[in-house]
Amino acid sequence: MYDFFDNEVIQFILYIFFSFIVCIIMVTGGYLLGGKSLESKNKNLPFESGVKSTGNTKIKFGFNFYLIAILFVIFDIESVYLYSWVVSISECGxxxxxxxxxxxxxLFISLIYLIKLKILK
Structure with a gap:
């Protein structure tokens, strides 16, 4: 029979409870301590080092930028899997x-495939 008030279950419940408490404290602290400004005509203008913006703000990025960003995310996620494997290496055998x-x-085969397609250039 599983004991509901097992030590691990209590620790998990306390972890969730204190996580919510910390989140609530951070949100209310930011609201109470954050700066408040009155309505003005300059409030909703974009601000960059005090210089008024000129020209079109819709900058178009090439497709290669998005492709490199997605490839970075894909190959970065594999490090998370490998880290979890390294942590549990003694249990994995x-x-x-x-x-x-x-x-x-x-991953190596996929990287070779991407190099053959010349995607990284």
Whole structure:
């Protein structure tokens, strides 16, 4: 029979409770301590170092910028998976090691594929 008031369950409930408390304190603290300004004609103008903006603010970025950003996110997420594998390496054993090698091999193959397509240029 599972004991609801197990030590781990109580710790998890306390963690969630104090997380909510910290979030509430941060939001109300920012509201109470944050600067407040009166309505004025300059309030909604964009501000950059005191210089009034000129020209069109809609700058178009090339497709390559978005592609590089997405590739960075994809290859950055793999570091999160590898970090969690490294932390639990003693529990994974050889089976986990082989799975991690397969994961790294797939990433390497995908990187070679991207280089062959000349996407990174």
């Amino acid at each position: 050889w089976e986990g090691f082989i799975e991690a090698l397969f994961f790294v091999f797939l």
